[in-house]
Amino acid sequence: MTSPDTPVQNQTTKIVVSGMTCGHCVASVTEELKEVDGVLEVRVDDLVEGGDTDVFVESDGPLDLPAARAAVEEAGYTASV
8 A cells, every 4th residue: 555645656658559550640649548547658769650669658647548549640640459
Protein backbone atom coordinates (compact mmCIF):
# COMPACT_ATOMS: atom_id res chain seq x y z
CA MET A 1 0.00 0.00 0.00
CA THR A 2 1.34 3.45 -0.86
CA SER A 3 0.86 6.58 1.17
CA PRO A 4 -0.52 9.77 -0.39
CA ASP A 5 2.94 11.34 -0.40
CA THR A 6 4.61 8.41 -2.16
CA PRO A 7 5.56 9.66 -5.64
CA VAL A 8 3.95 7.86 -8.56
CA GLN A 9 6.51 6.53 -11.00
CA ASN A 10 6.10 7.44 -14.65
CA GLN A 11 5.67 4.56 -17.07
CA THR A 12 6.62 4.18 -20.72
CA THR A 13 4.47 2.06 -23.00
CA LYS A 14 5.37 1.03 -26.55
CA ILE A 15 2.61 1.21 -29.13
CA VAL A 16 3.18 -0.08 -32.66
CA VAL A 17 1.42 2.18 -35.16
CA SER A 18 0.79 1.07 -38.75
CA GLY A 19 0.29 3.29 -41.76
CA MET A 20 2.18 6.49 -40.93
CA THR A 21 4.10 7.84 -43.93
CA CYS A 22 5.32 11.35 -43.03
CA GLY A 23 5.89 14.00 -40.42
CA HIS A 24 2.26 15.10 -40.62
CA CYS A 25 1.21 11.55 -39.70
CA VAL A 26 3.53 11.61 -36.70
CA ALA A 27 2.15 14.99 -35.62
CA SER A 28 -1.45 13.75 -35.88
CA VAL A 29 -0.80 10.63 -33.82
CA THR A 30 1.22 12.58 -31.25
CA GLU A 31 -1.50 15.21 -30.88
CA GLU A 32 -4.23 12.60 -30.37
CA LEU A 33 -2.18 10.58 -27.86
CA LYS A 34 -1.38 13.68 -25.80
CA GLU A 35 -5.14 14.09 -25.27
CA VAL A 36 -5.30 10.75 -23.38
CA ASP A 37 -5.51 11.25 -19.61
CA GLY A 38 -2.15 10.85 -17.90
CA VAL A 39 0.02 11.11 -21.04
CA LEU A 40 3.07 13.27 -20.43
CA GLU A 41 5.19 12.73 -23.54
CA VAL A 42 5.04 10.95 -26.90
CA ARG A 43 8.17 9.91 -28.80
CA VAL A 44 8.29 8.34 -32.27
CA ASP A 45 11.32 6.24 -33.13
CA ASP A 46 12.42 6.10 -36.77
CA LEU A 47 9.32 6.50 -38.90
CA VAL A 48 8.90 3.46 -41.16
CA GLU A 49 6.92 4.84 -44.09
CA GLY A 50 3.75 2.80 -44.48
CA GLY A 51 5.05 0.13 -42.12
CA ASP A 52 5.01 -0.42 -38.38
CA THR A 53 6.51 2.41 -36.34
CA ASP A 54 7.31 2.25 -32.62
CA VAL A 55 5.71 5.03 -30.59
CA PHE A 56 6.68 5.40 -26.94
CA VAL A 57 4.14 6.99 -24.61
CA GLU A 58 5.24 8.22 -21.19
CA SER A 59 2.42 8.49 -18.68
CA ASP A 60 2.09 9.34 -15.01
CA GLY A 61 0.82 5.84 -14.24
CA PRO A 62 -0.53 2.86 -16.15
CA LEU A 63 -1.55 3.94 -19.65
CA ASP A 64 -5.24 3.55 -20.54
CA LEU A 65 -4.60 1.17 -23.45
CA PRO A 66 -8.12 1.25 -24.94
CA ALA A 67 -8.03 5.07 -24.90
CA ALA A 68 -4.56 5.09 -26.50
CA ARG A 69 -5.70 2.70 -29.24
CA ALA A 70 -8.80 4.84 -29.84
CA ALA A 71 -6.63 7.99 -30.05
CA VAL A 72 -4.41 6.43 -32.72
CA GLU A 73 -7.48 5.25 -34.63
CA GLU A 74 -8.97 8.77 -34.36
CA ALA A 75 -5.84 10.03 -36.13
CA GLY A 76 -6.52 7.50 -38.90
CA TYR A 77 -4.01 4.73 -38.12
CA THR A 78 -3.90 1.27 -36.58
CA ALA A 79 -2.35 0.60 -33.16
CA SER A 80 -1.09 -2.55 -31.50
CA VAL A 81 -0.40 -2.35 -27.78
